[in-house]
Every structure is written in structure tokens, then in C-alpha cells.
Amino acid sequence: MKAIVQDRYGSPDVLKLMDVPKPTPADNEVLVRVHAAAVNAYDWHVMRGDPYVMRLLSPAWFGLNGPKRRIRGRDFAGRVEAAGKAVTQVRPGDEVYGDLSDANGAFAEHVCVPADLVDAKPANLTFEQAAAVPLAGTTALAGLQGVQAEQHVLVNGASGGVGTFAVQIAKSLGAHVTGVCSKRNIDLVQSLGADHVIDYTQEDFTRAGQRYDLVFDLVGNHSLARLRSTLTSTGTLVLSGGGVFNGGSFFGPMGLIIRAQIMSRFIRHRVLVLSVTPGKEHLTALRHLIESGKVVPAIDRTFPLHRTPDAIRYVEEEHAQAKVVITV
Template sequence: MKAIVQDRYGSPDVLKLMDVPKPTAADNEVLVRVHAAAVNAYDWHVMRGDPYLMRVMSPAWFGLTGPKRRIRGRDFAGRVEAVGKAVTQWRPGDEVYGDLGDANGAFAEHVSVPAGLVDLKPANLTFEQAAAVPLAGGTALAGLREVQAGHHVLINGASGGVGTFAVQIAKSLGADVTAVCGKRNIDLVESLGADHVIDYTQEDVTSAGRHYDVVFDLVGNHSLARLRGMLEPTGTLVLSGGGVSRGGSMFGPMGLIIRGKIMSRFVRHRMVVLTVTPGKEPLTALRRLIEAGEVTPAIDRTYPLHRTPDAIRYLEEEHARAKVVITV
């Protein structure tokens, strides 16, 4: 089968379209014919081995000179082609979507995945739309679990992959949503339901004097003190910045996250360093929101499989808005 393979860390130029053996489904796995996959900030972090701290903290996945999983990609949507002998909930022909997590492998014609990491594809989405959902939508869902009806929520990075889902999910929960983005993306976040939009090129949101029940930071471009300064006394700060590529770094967005973990023990505000575990539960929750018309994936561009390096380059240089999808 064809797949996007990487043998060493580096720029998108290290990614190559190659013929590799087609996987088979283990007893508890399903073999999926991939129709679409999505690009996430996670993909370029793994591709570059950046920040360098990841290579030390996650030796099961990151080698010193290259990732231990050769095929990139987490999010996928496609049709079940075969099932392992212990799998009873899926049959060949089922249309599914999912997030492979650290296992990677979605930028390929086929992927074998544990049966518990997939769910039915939302019936009202194309494969391309469905592939855009799992990691970004799951991150938004997890980051907003503190939100209640009537809360004032600020989303810093509202026009990105996670941010476009976060705006819609927060609105579905009954929140008043303030979205922070650049001028060219104002129309996009307004169309997704944002009640207020702040153009970060014209206004420093941390100096505006407004306060929020939840601040969901997806950028990492402000200090913890400034982010906390926007919170109500009982407010929650959620940190989940993926960042963009600015060359090799030791800590990258993890620097702010590490400081947040330490400071959370000593301040009155609730500070959440977001971790997202792939699984069927968030996929099912997202599917229900999507099929109910509460959430719709926003896609910036699609690329064919052989142009995956161009897709990641587009994403990591901060040109992308919403999601970038690979068709297979």
C-alpha cells in the first residue's frame, strides 16, 4: 500500500510517499480502508521531533534521530475492510472514524486500529469532513468540560483546528463565547456562532479588562499571569497550545504547560493542563453533536496523499485556518 513514511526528524521534505506492507487486523483490531485523514499540529511536532524534550519524555514513541513509528497521521475516516476474530461490534463495510493517538499511521491507504478507538462516522458528513473531527474535536470537548450554560468563555486561537470546534461546542453548552483570532478569520468564527470577536492584531485581549469563567488557551502567546488576569475569581484556565514551527526548541509550548502544572498547586484559580486520550466515548459525543446540527467541521484545504508534505508545511507556517485534510 501507499503511505507517507518518515525515517528521520526534519522539515516536511523528510516525508516520502512509499510502498509499505499492508497491515492486518489483530484479534481485537479492525482493518480500515482510509478515505481521508487530517493534519494536526501534533504531526509536525513528531515530524520535527520538536520540542526536543519530547524525545526524552516519550522514549516509546520518539527516538533520538527519528520517530519510532514511521507512518505519520492520527485522524482518519474510512470503511472497515476486515475485523479481527475477537471483534463483534464492527463488520466489513461499516463507515468509521477515529484517532490513532501516538500509534500514528493514518497517512496511508490502510490502517489497523483497536476496535475500541473507532466509532461510526457521523451520517451527515463526508469522509473528508469526518476525518477533520477526532483529535481537534476531542480536544475541544475535553477543554470545555467545565463550561455551563451562561458562562462567559474566551477561546484564544478560535480560528484554528481545535478553536473552530471549541466555538461551536461552547455555544452548544449555552455559553457566551468570545473568540480571539486574526482579521482574515473574523467572518469564519462569527459564522460558527461566536458572540464576540477580538482581532489580536488590533487589541491585546489580556489588557481589555474583561473577565471570563473559562479561558481556553490554544496558542501559548501570553504569560500565565496575563491569562489568569482574565479569569473570574472562580474561573478556570485551560492550557492546550500546539504552537507553530519557529525552528528547533527545547520546550516549545510545553514550557507554558509545565509552568501551569507547577503553578496550579499554589493559586486560587483552577488551571487545567489538557491531556486527551483517544477512545470511542468522545467520538460518540462528537457524532451526536454533529448529527444534531450543533457542530460542523470547518475545512480550509484538502490535499491528495502524495502532497502531505505540502499540507503539513501549510499548517506549520501558520497559514492554515480551521482544518487541513488529506484525501486518500
């Protein structure tokens, strides 16, 4: 089968389209013919081994000189071709979607995945749309846990992959949503249901004086003190930074996250650093939101499998709007 493979850290140029053996599912796995896969900030972070501190902190993903898994890609959507003998809820022919987590391998024609990490593809989505959902949608869902109707939520990075889901999910919960993005993305964020949109090139939301019940920061471009200044007295700050490539870094967005983890013990505000574990329950919840019409995946561009390096370069350098998807 064809797959996007890398053997060392580097730019998208280290990614190669190669023939590799077709995998065979274990007893608890299904073999999926991949029809589409999504690009996430995670992919370029692993591709480059950046920030460098992650090579020490996350050995499941990062080796010292190259990633632990040769084939990139987490999010996928496709059709089940075979199922292990212990699998009972998924059958060949089923259309599914899911997130491979640190196993990677979605940028390929086939992938083996534990059956408890897949769910039925939302019936009203194409494979390309469905592939855009798992990691970004799950992150948004987790970051907004506990949000109640009439609360005020701000999403910093509202036009990105996670942000576009976060705006819609927050609105489905009855929140008043403010999105922060650049001028070119204002129309998109408004179309997703945001009540108010701030152009960060014209206004710094941390200095505007508005207070929010929850601030979901997906960018990491403000200090912890400035972010906390935007919260109500009982507000929550949720951190889940992705960002774009800026030439390599030791800490990158992890600097803010590490400081937040330390300071959270000494401050009155609730500070949550997201650590999301993929699972069928999240995919099922997202499928219900999508099939009810409350959430619609937003896709910026699609690329064929052989142009995966171009797709990742686009995501890491050009502030992609919403999701970028690979067609297989």
C-alpha cells in the same frame, strides 16, 4: 499499499510516499481502507521532534533521532475491510472514523486500529469532514468539560483546528463565547457562533479588563500571569498549545505548560493542562453533536496523499484556517 513514511526528524522534505506492506488486523482490531486523514499540529511536532524536550518526556512518540512510528497521521475516516475475530461491534463495510493516538499510521491507504478507538462516521458528513473531527474535536470537548449555560468562555486560537470546534461546542452548552483570531478569520469565527471576536493584531485580550469563567488557550503566546488576569475569581484556565514552527525550540509551548503545572498548586485559579486519551465515547459524543447540527467541521484545504508534505508545511508555517485534510 502507499503510505507517507519518515525515518528521521526534519522538515516536510523527510516525508516520502512509499510502498509498504498492507497491515493485518489483530484479534481486537479492524482493518480500515482510509479515505481521508487530517493534519494536526501534533503531526509536525512529531515529524520534527520539536520541542526537543519531548524526545525525553514522551518516549512513546519520540525517539532520539526519529519518531517511533514511521508512518505519520492520527485522524482518519474510512471503510472497514476486515475485522479481527474478537471484534463484534464493527463489521466489514461499516463507515468509521477515529484517532490512532501515538500509534500513528493514518497517512496511508490502509490502517489497523483497535475496535474500541473507532465509531460510526457521522451520517451527515463526508469522509473528508469526518477525518477532521477526532483529535481536534475531542480536545475541544475535553477542554470545555464543566462549562455551564450563561458562563463566559474565551477561546484563544478560535480559528484553528481545535478552536473552531471549541467555539461551536461552547455555544451548544449555552455559553457566551469570545473568540480570538486574526482579522482574516473573523468572519469564520463569527459564522461558527461566537458572540464576540477579538482581532489579536489590534487588541490584547489579556489587557482589555474583561473577565471569563473559562479561558481556553490554544496558542501559548501569553504568560501564565497575563492569562490568569483574565479569569473571574473562580475561573478556569485550560492550556493546550499547538502553534506554528518557528525554527525549532527546546521547550516550545511546553514551557508554559510546565510552569502552569508547577504553579497550579499555589494559585487559587483552576489551571488544567489537557491530556486527552482517544476513545469511542468521545467520538460518539461528537457524532451526536454533529448529527444534531450543533457542530460542523470547518475545512480550510484538502491535499492528495502524495502532497502530504505540502499539507504539513501549510499547517506548520501558514496559520491554517480550521482543518487541513488529506484525501487518500
